[in-house]
Amino acid sequence: MSNNILVINSGSSSIKFSLFDMSSEAERASGLAERLNTAEGEITIKSAEGKLNLKLEKSDYRSTLEVIINTLTEQGLMDTLPVAIGHRVVHGGEFFSDPVLVTADVIEKIKQCIPLAPLHNPAAVAGIEAMESLYPEIPQVTVFDTAFHQTLPPKAYLYGVPYELYEELGVRRYGMHGTSHQYVSSEAAKRLGLGEKHGILTAHLGNGCSCSAVVNGKCVDTTMGMTPLEGLLMGTRSGDVDPGLHQFLHDQKGWSIEEITNVLNKKSGLLGISGVSNDMRSVEAAAEEGNERAQLALDVFHFRLARQLGGLAACLPQLDALVFTGGIGENSRSTRALIINTMKILGIELDEELNKTNGNELGVISKGNGPKAIVVNTAEELMIARAAQALI
Numbered sequence: 001m002s003n004n005i006l007v008i009n010s011g012s013s014s015i016k017f018s019l020f021d022m023s024s025e026a027e028r029a030s031g032l033a034e035r036l037n038t039a040e041g042e043i044t045i046k047s048a049e050g051k052l053n054l055k056l057e058k059s060d061y062r063s064t065l066e067v068i069i070n071t072l073t074e075q076g077l078m079d080t081l082p083v084a085i086g087h088r089v090v091h092g093g094e095f096f097s098d099p100v101l102v103t104a105d106v107i108e109k110i111k112q113c114i115p116l117a118p119l120h121n122p123a124a125v126a127g128i129e130a131m132e133s134l135y136p137e138i139p140q141v142t143v144f145d146t147a148f149h150q151t152l153p154p155k156a157y158l159y160g161v162p163y164e165l166y167e168e169l170g171v172r173r174y175g176m177h178g179t180s181h182q183y184v185s186s187e188a189a190k191r192l193g194l195g196e197k198h199g200i201l202t203a204h205l206g207n208g209c210s211c212s213a214v215v216n217g218k219c220v221d222t223t224m225g226m227t228p229l230e231g232l233l234m235g236t237r238s239g240d241v242d243p244g245l246h247q248f249l250h251d252q253k254g255w256s257i258e259e260i261t262n263v264l265n266k267k268s269g270l271l272g273i274s275g276v277s278n279d280m281r282s283v284e285a286a287a288e289e290g291n292e293r294a295q296l297a298l299d300v301f302h303f304r305l306a307r308q309l310g311g312l313a314a315c316l317p318q319l320d321a322l323v324f325t326g327g328i329g330e331n332s333r334s335t336r337a338l339i340i341n342t343m344k345i346l347g348i349e350l351d352e353e354l355n356k357t358n359g360n361e362l363g364v365i366s367k368g369n370g371p372k373a374i375v376v377n378t379a380e381e382l383m384i385a386r387a388a389q390a391l392i
């Protein structure tokens, strides 16, 4: 019997998807539908058979998901409908600390979290509802980016603002990239044979970046907050700024709250400082060629990363491992080397040769008897597929 699970990540104008054959956990196909709800909607599907590009006649969520499923079938990538659909949902608020099967109540709760993730959660709801109307017989599972961080204690998740704002509106830190932090920390513990008692720092460094402190498999603190804007410098996001900056920019530039939020989300970070790109490869290449602003962007990126990792280390009873993941963590040797070599306080000894090859067969890039540094490729989609399989 077929054992395919389709994993879907619905964004405001795009849908990413991966099809897994869960008998072997092999990814049969992956793809991206872009420019949804416009006349230019299109889909790209990649598989062992090659790459396929399709223009969409209708690019609303429902029509797009139907085309995705039909195309995967026509291309022989699945012989029957998937046994389950797994959805990535950014914000589960305080409702969800584990993946769940979709019910009317679950959809209602995801909707209640929309004020906390106004760009992401409506898209997730649209994706779930479209799937439900198309294929009511297929069970759907939601996996929340915030779920792994629900173990944060109040001292880590409360902001220093009136407590009533937490009670009335849920103003607190939630953290994101939870599926990735959970996967790479458990994978590192397993590969390094750390046993049940361990202290791990995880650095998920992609276009979005966040770090977490994990003690005995549970997250105790993380750098993202109520929204994915808090914490580290990212591709286009500023990370931490003085909360007084909003008033200052409003007074000096006449910008509205929306304009300021847009600048902090879309025009800041590596892009904002370097003026070159939000893409680490391009910023590293420009710095290499002597572009001073690109070098400055790298300096700020690394300095803030080190400072946040140092802060998170304070939450650990002991440090056993530092895990790098995400496009930058998995590939940027210079980022890993800089962090390990400058953060002597962590007591990790870099193995330059292993770092050059992105780690040995386990991903380890350190040597000696101290804490280990390890590269673990993140597998968020596979984690969602596994969660879906476990629930059906």
Ligand code: AMP
Binding pocket: 205, 206, 207, 208, 235, 278, 279, 280, 281, 282, 284, 326, 327, 328, 331, 332, 333
């Ligand atoms: P992600 O969001 O996880 O796909 O990561 C995207 C980020 O990873 C971008 O900033 C890329 O430039 C960065 N990245 C991917 N490959 C490399 C590489 N070889 N060296 C440095 N950065 C990389």
